[in-house]
Amino acid sequence: MRSSSRLRTAEPGQGFVHALALEAEAAARDPQETAEVTDLTRHGLKRFQAGDYAQASRIFTALVGASPGRALSWNHHALALIALERREEAAEALSRSLEIDPAQAEAWESLASILMPLARHAEAEAAARAVLALDSRRSSAWQVIAMARTAANDFIAAANAFAEAIAIEGPSAGLCANLGVSLLKCGRFGEAAVALASALDLEPGSAPIAEAKRLADLILAARAGTVEGDGPDSLFKTAILLLDAAGERAVAARVAGHWAELRPDDMEARHLRDALLARPLDRQPPELVARSFDTLAETFDEHLTERLGYDGPARLGALLAACGAADGGRDVLDLGCGTGLCSGVLRPYARSLVGVDLSGGMLAKARERGRYDALEQADLTEALAGDTGRWDLIVAFDTFPYLGDLAPAFAGVAAALKPGGWFAFSTEDAEGDGYVLRGNGRFAHGPDYVAALAAGRFEIVTRATDMLRREAGRAVAGGYYLLRALP
Numbered sequence: 001m002r003s004s005s006r007l008r009t010a011e012p013g014q015g016f017v018h019a020l021a022l023e024a025e026a027a028a029r030d031p032q033e034t035a036e037v038t039d040l041t042r043h044g045l046k047r048f049q050a051g052d053y054a055q056a057s058r059i060f061t062a063l064v065g066a067s068p069g070r071a072l073s074w075n076h077h078a079l080a081l082i083a084l085e086r087r088e089e090a091a092e093a094l095s096r097s098l099e100i101d102p103a104q105a106e107a108w109e110s111l112a113s114i115l116m117p118l119a120r121h122a123e124a125e126a127a128a129r130a131v132l133a134l135d136s137r138r139s140s141a142w143q144v145i146a147m148a149r150t151a152a153n154d155f156i157a158a159a160n161a162f163a164e165a166i167a168i169e170g171p172s173a174g175l176c177a178n179l180g181v182s183l184l185k186c187g188r189f190g191e192a193a194v195a196l197a198s199a200l201d202l203e204p205g206s207a208p209i210a211e212a213k214r215l216a217d218l219i220l221a222a223r224a225g226t227v228e229g230d231g232p233d234s235l236f237k238t239a240i241l242l243l244d245a246a247g248e249r250a251v252a253a254r255v256a257g258h259w260a261e262l263r264p265d266d267m268e269a270r271h272l273r274d275a276l277l278a279r280p281l282d283r284q285p286p287e288l289v290a291r292s293f294d295t296l297a298e299t300f301d302e303h304l305t306e307r308l309g310y311d312g313p314a315r316l317g318a319l320l321a322a323c324g325a326a327d328g329g330r331d332v333l334d335l336g337c338g339t340g341l342c343s344g345v346l347r348p349y350a351r352s353l354v355g356v357d358l359s360g361g362m363l364a365k366a367r368e369r370g371r372y373d374a375l376e377q378a379d380l381t382e383a384l385a386g387d388t389g390r391w392d393l394i395v396a397f398d399t400f401p402y403l404g405d406l407a408p409a410f411a412g413v414a415a416a417l418k419p420g421g422w423f424a425f426s427t428e429d430a431e432g433d434g435y436v437l438r439g440n441g442r443f444a445h446g447p448d449y450v451a452a453l454a455a456g457r458f459e460i461v462t463r464a465t466d467m468l469r470r471e472a473g474r475a476v477a478g479g480y481y482l483l484r485a486l487p
Contacts, residue, residue, distance in 0.1 A: 037067045044076055053083040064093075071101040078110070087114050098130075105134040112144045119306070121148040139169035146178065153307065153470045155185040173203035181212055187246030189219045215239055222251045227258040233266070240272055244439035245471060252276050252439055268292070268441075275437045282405040284441060286379055289402050290358040293338070297361030300339055308469040312397045312426065315466070317345045319424050319482040322461055323393065330392035333416070335380045335409075336399030340366030347371045349393060356383040384412030391416050396425040398468075401442040404435050406453055414457040417485040423458060429465055429477040440471070447479060458483035 044059035057080035060073070067073045074097035081090035094111040098104060108130040115124035125148035131141040146161035159182035166175050176199035183192035193216040199209045214231070218239050221227060236259035243252035253276035260266070260273040267288040274281055296303070304310040320326075326348035334346060337355030339362050346353055354374045357363050363375045376383060380399065394413050400406060413423050430436045430444035433452060437443055447463060454460055461482045468478025 034066070037063065037070070037073070040066060041073075041076065044080070048080060048083070053080050056080040057084055057086075064096075069100060071097040071104065071107075073097075074100070075104075075107055078107075082110075082114065087118055090114055091118070091120075102130070103134060105131050105138065108134070109138060109140060112141065116144055116147060119151075121151040124148050137168055139165045142168065143175070146182070150178075150182065151307070153309070155182045158182040159186060159188070171198055171202065173199045173206060173209065176202065177206070177209045177212065180216065184212070184216060184219075184242060187242070187248075189216060189223070189242075189246075192216045193220055211235075215242075218255070219243060219251075222255045223248070225254070227254055230262055233259070233263070233269070237268065237272070240276070241440055244276070245474065249276055249439050272439075272441050275441045276439045278437070281437055283403045283443075286358055290360070293357075293359035294361035297339065297359065297365050300362065300365070301341060304341075304469065308471065309467070310398070310469040313342050313345050315426065315478075315480050316342050316395065316397055316424060319462055319464075319480060320345065320349065320393075320422075322482055323349070323422050331390060332393045332395070333383075333387075333391045334372075335383065335394060335396040336402075337366055337372070337375070338362045338398070340369040340371060342395060342397050343369055343371040346393075346395065356380060381408050381412050384409075384416045387416040389416070389418050391421055392418055393422045393424070396423075398426055400425060400445060401428045404437060404443040406435070406445065406450075410453040410457065414485060419485060419487045421485045423481075423483040423485065425481050425483075426468065427479040427481070428468060429479040445479065450479070450481060454483055456486070458485055 040059055040063040044056050044063060047053075047059060048056035057077070060077040060080050063073045064077050074093045078090045078093035078097065081087075081093060091111060091114050094107055094114070097107055098111065108127050112124045112127035112131065115121075115127060125145050128141040128144035128148070131138050142161045142165040146158045146165065149155070149158035149161060159179060162175055162179040162182055166172075166179065169175065176195050180192045180195035180199060183189070183195060193213070196209060196213040196216055200206065200213050203209060215235060215238055218227070218231070218235060219242065222239065222243070236255055239255050240252045240259075243249070243255065253273065256269065256273035256276050260269040263269045267285050271281075271284060271288060293300070328348060329351050330349050332346050332350040332353045334340075334342060334353065334355040337343070337357050338359070340355060343353065343355070343366065350373075352373045353371060354376065355363070355366050355372045356376045356378055357366070358377065358379060360377050363377055366372060367375055380396070394417060396409070396413075400409070403409060417423065427450070428438075428442060428444035430446045430449075432446040433448035435443050435445045435449055450463075451460065461484050462480070463482075464480045465477060466480065467475045469476050
């Protein structure tokens with residue numbers, strides 16, 4: 001469920017173009033301007049207005065060379081670069097202009113609109129806030145802030161920013177739809193339904209808006225105790241995850257139960273129903289894990305690292321610092337390797353590096369990285385069987401949330417490691433001495449549970465707790481462990 005705001009694109013806004021034209025006319029009448037600067041400005045603008053952006057860019061490059069301390073020269077340079085879709089250079093040119101004269105609302109606004117499609121979200125938000133400091137009635141600046149907050153999974157702030165934009169600009173289908181989606185993601189379901197109804201009134205033929213409104217209606221009906229009718233699997237799953245993230249587990253279970261009744265053979269529907277009803281389960285079905293990650297493989301890295309804030313490779317690197325030098329002399333096994341996100345950290349330690357995963361789609365992406373000596377599609381307990389004393393280092397990062405009972409995995413790792421070998425892994429963190437199946441279908445493990453499994457097999461060298469990733473705008477606590485096999 002993505003936001004779809006009609007934000008300004010990286011093309012220069014008409015306000016910026018008009019402001020440059022007015023400034024150019026004023027500059028031409030300024031007796032302090034040199035004839036060279038005036039001629040270059042006029043000639044460059046003439047070529048720009050004729051659509052000859054390449055020649056305009058060459059002229060404006062000469063202009064900034066002739067007058068590097070003049071903000072307007074950098075603005076003209078940026079204008080041509082934007083038209084040529086050289087956005088990184090345009091952002092640099094606008095930044096140079098704003099260093100000279102920071103009181104340019106239009107230049108800040110255009111910088112913000114350029115930075116957003118470059119995924120430089122924090123910088124775009126800072127530029128938008130600079131706009132508002134100069135002119136608080138700029139709707140487009142609030143929209144940039146809203147989209148930057150959305151990219152950071154801060155849906156409360158995103159909803160507030162979309163509301164500010166609507167208050168200034170008035171309601172539009174795009175703004176109301178984005179407000180509704182943000183409200184859904186921060187659990188304000190009644191308000192979301194109102195915003196989405198307004199969006200649908202403004203654009204009755206929009207299928208994405210109708211889909212989001214249907215989702216809000218399903219959630220409100222489930223809250224009222226009635227879930228009826230059929231729909232796509234994604235509708236039910238999204239409603240369940242949003243309700244669970246909002247702490248409405250009983251309502252989520254009502255939706256999951258209805259979904260499982262409609263699809264009695266669907267593994268995911270049954271698993272989420274059982275999770276929400278707290279039925280005892282030892283793991284996610286392997287077939288479900290494989291199917292889910294096959295579907296996600298193509299966009300997995302971007303989604304996990306950019307949208308969910310996952311920083312597993314850096315966390316793993318910090319743990320492995322205690323293992324000694326990365327001398328390339330170890331046999332390393334990466335359990336649940338996925339797309340190979342951690343392979344860049346592991347390769348310097350490895351004489352041989354083997355990855356194992358249930359998903360063929362994820363393994364295909366890992367193969368593209370070219371860092372593994374071998375890749376195997378298998379369950380991790382199967383991969384460990386028969387590997388007695390083979391490995392110097394075994395890693396399982398973001399793997400155990402799909403397993404509840406870790407006893408078979410710990411037994412397999414203990415047998416497969418050489419004496420003194422290392423075991424690095426992460427968990428979703430829980431309290432106590434057991435494991436918990438959460439409403440989203442993943443498992444969390446308590447530190448005392450891990451300690452009990454390690455006893456007699458491993459020394460716990462490092463245990464740290466920190467954010468694992470974000471989910472529905474909230475930090476998910478993770479446990480990061482480095483264990484060493486006892487001799």
